[in-house]
Every structure is written in structure tokens, then in C-alpha cells.
Amino acid sequence: MNKLLLPLLLIFSTSLFAQEADSLFNKQNFNVDNIRVTKEDLAATIYLPDTTANAFYIFENGFSRIDDDSDFHLFTDYEAKIKILNKEGYDEASIVIPLYKGSSKSEKIHDLKAFTSYLDGSSIRSTALSQSKIFTEEDEKYDYIKFTFPDVQPGAVLVYSYTKETPYTFNFNTWWFQKEIPKAYSRYRTEIPANYDYNIIKRGELQLDQNDAEVKKKCFYAGQSQNAGDCIVTTYAMKEIPAFIEEEYLTSKYNYISRIEYELKQITMLDGYERKYTKEWKDVDKEFRTDKNIGRQLRKDRLVNELLPAEIASQDNNLDKAKAIYNFVRDHYKWNEEYGLFDKMNLKDLLEDHTGNVSSLNVLLHNFYNNEGYKVYPVISATRNQGFPKKIIPVLSDFNYLFVLLDNDGKEYMLDATDEFLEFGQLPFRALNQYGRKLDFDNESSWIDINPEGYSQIAYRDSLIVNKDGSSITKSKQNLVGYHASAARKKIERDTDKENLLKALNTVRDSYDLIDLTYEGEEDTDENLSLTYEIKNPSQKVGNKVYLNPFTFLFWKENPFKLEKRKYPIDFGYKDVYSSSILIKIPANLDIKEIPSQQVIGIPNNAAKIQFTAQKIDTENIFVNLRVVFSQAMYASEYYPYLKEFMDKLVTIQTQSIIVLQEKNI
Structure with a gap:
């Protein structure tokens, strides 16, 4: 029997509980032990671990077991307590519970209860959900149990509970620790007969705060003898769970949302017969x-x-x-x-x-x-x-x-x-x-x-001619390689309008006039794609000075990384090189008064690098060069703060690098 118990233990390290004094949500005195609503739960106006949250789970609890009295169906008791902080959090008051329906058997729900609690002066009031307000919608594969909590208001606490019954034990029950809003505490308990051999997999980067397993003797009767089998009782818990917010450069969110998954490998009957469910x-x-x-x-x-x-x-x-x-x-x-x-x-x-x-x-x-x-x-x-x-x-x-x-x-x-x-x-x-x-x-x-070889590239070679009035003409020769070329070819095929293509193929500063656009190599994928633009830029003259931003084309107009923390990788799909070389011609009536300083910016392990220079060649010419290299297709989440700062600096270089020209005294 011990051999049957071992595969049920999770094969990943267990984190110890952090000390209670270090936990922000405990400082707020929420009741994270059960679904009982307290005045402290209701009085809170903010969630300190995530002050941007509009709602959060104070407490969530689940318990799954296979019932030997009900055709060995799987039963899961679920209960949750959700705090609504403001009107933007009202979406969390609408609940949908999917129930799978197979060709012969369907999942069921039992004992669904819900109520809304709120403060009325110093008293706690509650409004229960009427059973007549619970609806069922269906499609080919699922029935959807839907309801909305009554009397929802800022500060309210929503509590609901139910038991789900399913005849489908292959996947047992997936426990989702992470959702779109944060959770102060989430716990999942299981009681699995020892003769049920599941692969148990933890997904996502968040670590468990509790991972316990113990043997419960004689808990399960398989119906083949009077001898009862043992069970493994497990408890998995996390606290201060951040919301999972999707951001750019992500594959599928389901690769990274923290959860526990189960897949049934085999059942060993008490007479020794083995029924295998998983293939090799x-x-x-x-x-x-x-x-x-x-x-x-x-x-x-x-x-x-x-x-x-x-x-x-x-x-x-x-x-x-x-x-x-x-x-x-x-x-x-x-x-x-x-x-x-x-x-x-x-x-x-x-x-x-x-x-x-x-x-x-x-x-x-x-x-x-x-x-x-x-x-x-x-x-x-x-x-x-x-x-x-x-x-x-x-x-x-x-x-x-x-x-x-x-x-x-x-x-x-x-x-x-x-x-x-x-x-x-x-x-x-x-x-x-x-x-x-x-x-x-x-x-x-x-x-x-699957690792694409080499780098995809965007290379701009610009000639920028400044006019006496401070306006300028940019002639840009652009060379695209790899995935940038294939994406651009697709856009050219769909729309040949030059103004539309300029916007589709580039990020351009707000004010400009397109004079001309031509391209070559759009039909031959064995060749690089080349595009040539001519653009008029408006005057940036103020008094007797011209404030010139040399970058007509921007790699990014704003930083795509906005989260405070990101607990999943940054996946670009391929390695990248961006370069912009700009030769600026200054008219005879203007003097060069100020040019941007050189910058070299990198992140750990040379995983990405920015090189920026602006050089005065002579009284009539300035050369600006910007090169950005992403030497990895995917970055682990530990790189996120570095990449976020890196992108901030890149955007700043392209949007705020100013060359100052001044009219000569004649």
C-alpha cells in the first residue's frame, strides 16, 4: 500500500509559512480562517498588498473527495468570501459555475447558497440570494449556473458556497489559486483513496505556503471486500496571491496561472487488478x-x-x-x-x-x-x-x-x-x-x-534635412529582416494605401506629412524587405531656437511593461535587433547649441543592450545612432524589473532626446 501512496505526493519544494507579523493582510485583521464575515472584513477600504485592487478574495476554501456511497463520484465543496472595495469591483458579484455534460452523465451542483453582507451603521446586515435568481444557460458541452449577488455596494462582502458532483474522476479537480483579482488566502484539501494513482502537478511560479500530506486509515470502501482502504489527505495553501493580469509578450496565460492539476494514471483495485488510464x-x-x-x-x-x-x-x-x-x-x-x-x-x-x-x-x-x-x-x-x-x-x-x-x-x-x-x-x-x-x-x-535562428531586425537609415524655418524633411531607408519582414509583407498585401501602410508598418511621432512611400522585395521571401519614406516634419521653432527631435520613427511609443510585478516570463518569440542611424543636415542660418549625451544601457548577463550616441561632425552635420539588442527570445520573470526600466529609458531616448539649434546673429 505504501507504494501506492508515494506517487500522490507532490514533487516540488515546500515553502514554510512566513511569520504572521510580516503579512500585510494580517495587519488589516481580515478573517482568513473561514467564511464568517467580521466587522473588520466590512470596514476595510483598501487591500494593502495590492492598492490598485477593486475587489479581492479574503478567503477561499475547497475540499474534494471520492465518495464510496455514490457510485464513486467526485464531490468538491467550495466556499469563498469576496470583498468589494469600489464600484469598479462590481463585476465580481456575477458568478458563473460551469458544469460539464457528457453523452450519458453530467455534473451536478448541490446546496448553492449566497449572501451579501454590509455595514448598516455599526451593525452587520445580510441579504440572501433568492433561489429564483439562480439561472441556468447551456451550450453543447456545458450547463452554466449563473447568479448575481443582491445589494452589492462598495465595502460589501460576498459569500457563497456549493458542492459540485462529477462522475469524471480522470482530471479530479483543478484548483485555481490565481484569478483576475488578488486573494488574501486560498486553501485546497483533498482526500484521495490510496489506490487512485494521480499525477499531481503544480503550475505557475508562485510558491505554496502549505503543502502537507498525511495518511488517513480505512477511509474508503471499494465494494469488493469488507476491508477498507487508506487515503492520502493533502492540504495546499497560498496567501497574498497576486492577481494574474495579462500583459504583452505572453504565450497563453494558462501556462503560468498558479494552480494544482490532477491526471489519473491508474486505479489499483483492492484485489490487485490495475486499470490504466494514462498512456506512455x-x-x-x-x-x-x-x-x-x-x-x-x-x-x-x-x-x-x-x-x-x-x-x-x-x-x-x-x-x-x-x-x-x-x-x-x-x-x-x-x-x-x-x-x-x-x-x-x-x-x-x-x-x-x-x-x-x-x-x-x-x-x-x-x-x-x-x-x-x-x-x-x-x-x-x-x-x-x-x-x-x-x-x-x-x-x-x-x-x-x-x-x-x-x-x-x-x-x-x-x-x-x-x-x-x-x-x-x-x-x-x-x-x-x-x-x-x-x-x-x-x-x-x-x-x-522551437528556437528561431538568428535575429529579426529593423534598421532605419535616415537623412534629416532641416529647413531655415525649423521644419524638416526625413528620407528614410528601412530594411526589415526575419519576422519583421514577414509581418510587413502581410500588411502590404492587405492594404496598399500609403498613408495606411505608414501607420501599420511604423510607430511615427504624432505630427508629420507623408510625401512618398515605395518598397521592394515584398514578393520574394528570400530577399530582405526594403521600404523608402519621405516625410515632412513640422517646425519646432520657438523664438530664435529650434527644438529638434531626430527620431521620426519610434521603436516603441510607450513602455509595454506596466505591472508592478510580473510572475511569468516575457516571451518575444524571437531575438531582435533595432537600429536607427540618422544624418542631420543643418542650414547655414542655424548654430548647433546642444546635443543629447551618449548613453549605454544594459541589463544583467548582457541579455539586452541600448547604445545611443549623438555626434557633432561639423557646423552643418550631426550624426545620431541608436542600436537596441534583445539577445534572448524569452526572459524569465526575474528580468521583468530590469526590462521595465530598460524600456522606460528606450522610450525616453526616442521621445525626449532634443537637439537645440539657434539662429545666428547676422
Whole structure:
């Protein structure tokens, strides 16, 4: 029995409780022990750990167990106490409880109760939710229990509780420590029979303040004998939990929201019989080989016989031919903007209609390469907004994408035929989700990292001619490489209006007049994309001085990082270089009085760097250079305060670097 107990223990370190005196919410004397509402709960007007909060959980508690008297259904008792601080927090008074309904069995809810408490002078008043105000809405998969608390007002405390019953024990019950508002305290207890073997996984970067497990003897009867089995009783708790707020440069929030997840591996009956629920990757590999949608389609090389033009098929198997095959598939077969890995996929339909989903197009690309004798593998993965696939246990619903890994003379290329604006060896931005599973049916599948090679770049080379009246003309030659080029090509394809394109492709200072815009390389993804602008800037003359900002084009107009703290990585998707070189021509009637100072700014480990210089070449010319390098595609959350300050300084350089020119005394 002890062997059955061990897998139920969480495999991560336990943090000790911080001392009570150091806890801000305890200084406010909230009741974080239960759902009883106190005057201290009601009197609070602010939540000190997050003074921007409009509402927060004072207390949240859950308890899940499998009931041996109810067909071994899973029951979860839930209770919560929410403080409303102001009118902006009223959204938290509307509650939605989803209940999954399968083909034969559905989840149920029992004993739903809710009430609103508020202060009436020095007395506590409460208004209970009427059962007639509880509604049910439904769709194909779920019933949604909905209600809104009565008498909501600033300062009120909302309390509700219920018991959920589910026949679906595979995923047990996910406990979400983090939500869109902060929590002072959240606790989750489970009582799991020892013969139920779950993988228990903690997600997110927040650490547990409590992680306890103990054995409860003779707690569970499986119905096969009079002998009762043991249970593992666990308690997980966190306090002062920050709200999860989505910010730019994030994949899926579900990768990082702090929670506890369960996946049932097997049940060992008390007579020793084992029922397995979770497969291993070797089992999945075998299924893929025979799967009618993936495995069989990958072997349909005969369908592409004689489809490849003779001028391509006749070439030697080198990189040039590989690029030609890629371009042929990309140009002749179009993506219908549908994902799906295990949905119906038929290469015959794709070849007839010339359109198909992601998997169809890339399986076709795979088969062309395979038929020509290249070493090529399918890779299953997930889009950025889908979340990371689980590595330990195969959960096939985690995957919604397939691309191709081509091995040419020992160098590997990740290929995707769904986007006509991509370069060879470039995956769509949506597919930059850190890793995928390479399927090798001759050997064994394995995980591979998805790391775009090299840097994507934006390079501005500007010539800025200042007129006597302080206005100026900027002639800008822009060179875009990598993901910046593919994104720009897509925008050019959608809208050829020059004014619209200027705004879509650049961040420009507020006042300007576009004179002209031309571009080249927009149709050839093997070439860099070049754009040429001519722009008139208004005069910044005040009295006898001209205040000139040399930057017509800004990399960022404002800092995208605004959170006080961010407990999840900053994921740009790829490494970046931005550069702006500006030669400024000064008219003869103006003297150069002031130029900005040089700045070199970096963050730890040289993970990002700014180099800014402004040089007076002679009485009529100034040279300004700004170079920004992000040498990592993803930064751990520990870098956030450094990146936030870094971006502040970058924005300041581009928006507040002023060259002062003064009229000469004649």
C-alpha cells in the first residue's frame, strides 16, 4: 500500500509559512480562517498588498473527495468570501459555475447558497440570494449556473458556497489559486483513496505556503471486500496571491496561472487488478503509425508522384531543391485558416481543392520531401494561445499543430507551408511555442526546442534635412529582416494605401506629412524587405531656437511593461535587433547649441543592450545612432524589473532626446 501512496505526493519544494507579523493582510485583521464575515472584513477600504485592487478574495476554501456511497463520484465543496472595495469591483458579484455534460452523465451542483453582507451603521446586515435568481444557460458541452449577488455596494462582502458532483474522476479537480483579482488566502484539501494513482502537478511560479500530506486509515470502501482502504489527505495553501493580469509578450496565460492539476494514471483495485488510464509516449507512437488521419496520410507518397514539376524533380537533392519544393507547396496549396491535428484529414481532398488545414498542408509537404528521398519528420506541437503540451504524460488534446522538420546534410530546418510570407526555415509566429514532439516511426519520438535562428531586425537609415524655418524633411531607408519582414509583407498585401501602410508598418511621432512611400522585395521571401519614406516634419521653432527631435520613427511609443510585478516570463518569440542611424543636415542660418549625451544601457548577463550616441561632425552635420539588442527570445520573470526600466529609458531616448539649434546673429 505504501507504494501506492508515494506517487500522490507532490514533487516540488515546500515553502514554510512566513511569520504572521510580516503579512500585510494580517495587519488589516481580515478573517482568513473561514467564511464568517467580521466587522473588520466590512470596514476595510483598501487591500494593502495590492492598492490598485477593486475587489479581492479574503478567503477561499475547497475540499474534494471520492465518495464510496455514490457510485464513486467526485464531490468538491467550495466556499469563498469576496470583498468589494469600489464600484469598479462590481463585476465580481456575477458568478458563473460551469458544469460539464457528457453523452450519458453530467455534473451536478448541490446546496448553492449566497449572501451579501454590509455595514448598516455599526451593525452587520445580510441579504440572501433568492433561489429564483439562480439561472441556468447551456451550450453543447456545458450547463452554466449563473447568479448575481443582491445589494452589492462598495465595502460589501460576498459569500457563497456549493458542492459540485462529477462522475469524471480522470482530471479530479483543478484548483485555481490565481484569478483576475488578488486573494488574501486560498486553501485546497483533498482526500484521495490510496489506490487512485494521480499525477499531481503544480503550475505557475508562485510558491505554496502549505503543502502537507498525511495518511488517513480505512477511509474508503471499494465494494469488493469488507476491508477498507487508506487515503492520502493533502492540504495546499497560498496567501497574498497576486492577481494574474495579462500583459504583452505572453504565450497563453494558462501556462503560468498558479494552480494544482490532477491526471489519473491508474486505479489499483483492492484485489490487485490495475486499470490504466494514462498512456506512455511509446504507446502513442504506435497509435500514430496506424492512425488514419496522421499515420496513414504520412505514408501516402504515391499521391504526390508526378505532381512535382520536372524542373524541380530533376535537381539533385540539395538545399536549393528543398527550397523549390517548399515554394511549390506553399504557392499552390492554401491554408483554410483551420487548425486541428486529429480532425478529418484527407490528402485527396487537399489535392483536389488546393486548400486544407494546417496538418493537411504540412503532411503534404512532408510527403513531397519523403518521396524525393529527403530525411524528414513530422512535428506535433501547439499554437502559442493553446498553451504548452504536457511532456510527462501524453495528452493529445494539448496538440493542435503540425509542421515539418527537414534534415538536409545534417542541418535541420523547421518548415510550415501555411504562410506565403514566411522565409524558408521560418515557422509562423503563432507556432513559436517553445517545443514540439518530433515523430520518428523508425526509432522513438522525442522533444525538440522551437528556437528561431538568428535575429529579426529593423534598421532605419535616415537623412534629416532641416529647413531655415525649423521644419524638416526625413528620407528614410528601412530594411526589415526575419519576422519583421514577414509581418510587413502581410500588411502590404492587405492594404496598399500609403498613408495606411505608414501607420501599420511604423510607430511615427504624432505630427508629420507623408510625401512618398515605395518598397521592394515584398514578393520574394528570400530577399530582405526594403521600404523608402519621405516625410515632412513640422517646425519646432520657438523664438530664435529650434527644438529638434531626430527620431521620426519610434521603436516603441510607450513602455509595454506596466505591472508592478510580473510572475511569468516575457516571451518575444524571437531575438531582435533595432537600429536607427540618422544624418542631420543643418542650414547655414542655424548654430548647433546642444546635443543629447551618449548613453549605454544594459541589463544583467548582457541579455539586452541600448547604445545611443549623438555626434557633432561639423557646423552643418550631426550624426545620431541608436542600436537596441534583445539577445534572448524569452526572459524569465526575474528580468521583468530590469526590462521595465530598460524600456522606460528606450522610450525616453526616442521621445525626449532634443537637439537645440539657434539662429545666428547676422
